[in-house]
Amino acid sequence: MIRQRISRFISALLISILCCQAAQAQLFHIKKGEKKDDTPWFCGMAVQADMVGLGMGIANARFANMEAGLKANLREKYLPVFEMGIGKCTREGRENDNVFSTHAPYFRLGVDYNMNSDRSSNKYTIGARYGVSIFNYQFRSDDMADAVWGDPMPLHLKGLHGRAHWLEIVVGVQTRIWKFVHLGWNIRYKARLKQHTDQAGEPWYIPGFGKNDASCWGGTMNVIFDTGKWKILDKIKQKRQARKGQEEEVVTDSITTVISTVNP
Amino acid sequence: MATAAMALAVAGCDSVDCSLQNVVLCHYAFYDSHTGQAIKLTDTLTITAAGTDSVLFNRGVGKQEVSLPMSYGRDADTLTFSITGPDYATGVTLEVKKVNTPHFDSPDCPSNMFHYLTEVNVMGASYVVDSVIISKPTVNYDTAENIQIYFRTAD
Numbered sequence: 456m457i458r459q460r461i462s463r464f465i466s467a468l469l470i471s472i473l474c475c476q477a478a479q480a481q482l483f484h485i486k487k488g489e490k491k492d493d494t495p496w497f498c499g500m501a502v503q504a505d506m507v508g509l510g511m512g513i514a515n516a517r518f519a520n521m522e523a524g525l526k527a528n529l530r531e532k533y534l535p536v537f538e539m540g541i542g543k544c545t546r547e548g549r550e551n552d553n554v555f556s557t558h559a560p561y562f563r564l565g566v567d568y569n570m571n572s573d574r575s576s577n578k579y580t581i582g583a584r585y586g587v588s589i590f591n592y593q594f595r596s597d598d599m600a601d602a603v604w605g606d607p608m609p610l611h612l613k614g615l616h617g618r619a620h621w622l623e624i625v626v627g628v629q630t631r632i633w634k635f636v637h638l639g640w641n642i643r644y645k646a647r648l649k650q651h652t653d654q655a656g657e658p659w660y661i662p663g664f665g666k667n668d669a670s671c672w673g674g675t676m677n678v679i680f681d682t683g684k685w686k687i688l689d690k691i692k693q694k695r696q697a698r699k700g701q702e703e704e705v706v707t708d709s710i711t712t713v714i715s716t717v718n719p
Numbered sequence: 720m721a722t723a724a725m726a727l728a729v730a731g732c733d734s735v736d737c738s739l740q741n742v743v744l745c746h747y748a749f750y751d752s753h754t755g756q757a758i759k760l761t762d763t764l765t766i767t768a769a770g771t772d773s774v775l776f777n778r779g780v781g782k783q784e785v786s787l788p789m790s791y792g793r794d795a796d797t798l799t800f801s802i803t804g805p806d807y808a809t810g811v812t813l814e815v816k817k818v819n820t821p822h823f824d825s826p827d828c829p830s831n832m833f834h835y836l837t838e839v840n841v842m843g844a845s846y847v848v849d850s851v852i853i854s855k856p857t858v859n860y861d862t863a864e865n866i867q868i869y870f871r872t873a874d
Contacts, residue, residue: 553826
């Protein structure tokens with residue numbers, strides 16, 4: 456009787472150890488499966504438009520960078536991006552009749568890196584951009600006059616040539632709001648690398664950069680249309696969820712077997 | 720709402736940073752034609768500009784240098800240096816030729832004219848001034864001397 460109890464106990468123990476090992480192996484397999492990324496290398500393209508610049512343009516702000524961009528999606532991880540836009544500025548002096556104005560295109564090239572390991576969720580990105588703008592600017596000073604000689608000297612400087620290039624560090628977040636429509640916010644620290652300006656004076660504003668200084672801050676709020684493989688990514692996501700469900704079932708079955716063996 | 724807030728954040732902060740030194744003057748320094756050393760004029764000096772009734776410098780005594788404004792748009796300024804002693808008065812007229820270049824810093828700051836001196840001439844015969852040379856042709860916010868005037872002095 457005692458021998459029977461002991462043998463039952465030992466067999467139950469062996470079975471439970473085997474089951475635990477199986478469950479452990481299953482869990483290891485899940486981890487291993489997750490490490491093996493089944494996301495395709497090219498996950499499509501997206502077009503984006505900045506609402507902040509558009510808003511500033513409509514609100515007739517002192518300056519506005521109205522831009523759109525094209526972003527590639529590589530394995531939901533690397534996001535090379537090309538941005539181009541029109542920068543416009545009309546800035547009047549606060550205590551005089553001076554007016555600075557410009558209206559010119561600009562271009563940026565860069566890449567974002569998705570820091571979120573869960574590829575099917577929101578994107579938390581950090582990235583960099585290289586920006587360049589070649590532009591003409593104007594400066595007008597109607598009230599300029601020679602006080603000593605008494606000559607009126609209204610200043611109308613047109614076609615002043617400038618060019619500038621700069622670097623940007625971009626931190627942002629992107630979330631999907633409906634099927635292929637995403638929203639993305641980012642803030643940018645911009646550092647001017649070099650500028651060439653007319654000897655008459657530096658531009659008050661550089662298209663795409665902002666107020667002309669050694670560095671400045673900016674930001675965009677993008678509406679992003681995923682033109683690529685969002686359906687494929689959805690299928691991958693569903694497949695992952697289904698697999699996860701199956702794996703959970705296997706673990707539950709193993710635990711049930713162990714319990715039923717210990718308490719027959 | 721978020722867009723408006725971001726637009727305000729981007730466009731809201733702005734500061735006026737005009738240069739404190741924003742007066743453009745041409746600096747004239749006086750030298751002894753014999754020794755080449757800087758001198759102080761012991762007589763009374765008054766400077767006027769042709770074409771205007773403005774007195775650019777009035778009754779200065781013991782001056783080693785003077786700083787004078789230049790015309791914004793004219794190609795040449797004609798200045799009359801009147802020197803008055805205890806019992807005599809004399810004068811010399813200088814013609815300063817230049818190229819004018821507009822300059823601005825920011826829409827908030829007053830715009831200005833920079834100049835590039837091309838030639839300085841003593842008009843007519845002068846018993847007072849021996850020669851005039853341009854030492855620094857660029858006239859801007861700098862305070863370095865631009866023109867050296869060499870006066871004849873008694874041996």
